[in-house]
Amino acid sequence: MSAREASYFVESEGGVTFDGMSEDLLFDMISDLHFPNDSFITVQSRDPDNDWYVVIALMEEGGLEVEYRHPGGREHRVVQEGEPSRVAADVTIWVSSRVRRN
Structure with a gap:
């Protein structure tokens, strides 16, 4: 695990947590x-x-x-989006830009 990955985490409502993430x-x-x-x-x-976050929510x-x-x-x-692949790509790019700034 790199220092960048350890600087953030991803967690589901159900409690599944990972240090860092990939697309x-x-x-x-x-x-x-x-x-x-x-x-x-x-x-x-x-x-x-550096208090950023992203929430991805399933809409009813x-x-x-x-x-x-x-x-x-x-x-x-x-933003609202229907494609999980698009959301995964966009969020990965956004998070990467926040991590690189540090």
């Missing part, structure tokens, strides 16, 4: 989302001085809602 891991976790007890995933920094009407939040960077946006 493939995130895709698999998104594909496993279901109601009622495992409907979202959080990717979060371990560094309290179908599709996914992704919230990107980086208070220190004054960034907050919410």
Whole structure:
């Protein structure tokens, strides 16, 4: 595990946690989302001085809602997407850009 991977974690509502992530891991976790007890995933920094996070949530009407939040960077946006592969790719790129900044 690299230092970059250890700087954040991914966790499902059901309690499955990994240090760091890959696009493939995130895709698999998104594909496993279901109601009622495992409907979202959080990717979060371990560094309290770099308090970014992403929440990927299964929407009841179908599709996914992704919230990107980086208070220190004054960034907050919410997008809706239907394709798990697209969400996994977009989130991986966004997280990588936050980790590289440190």
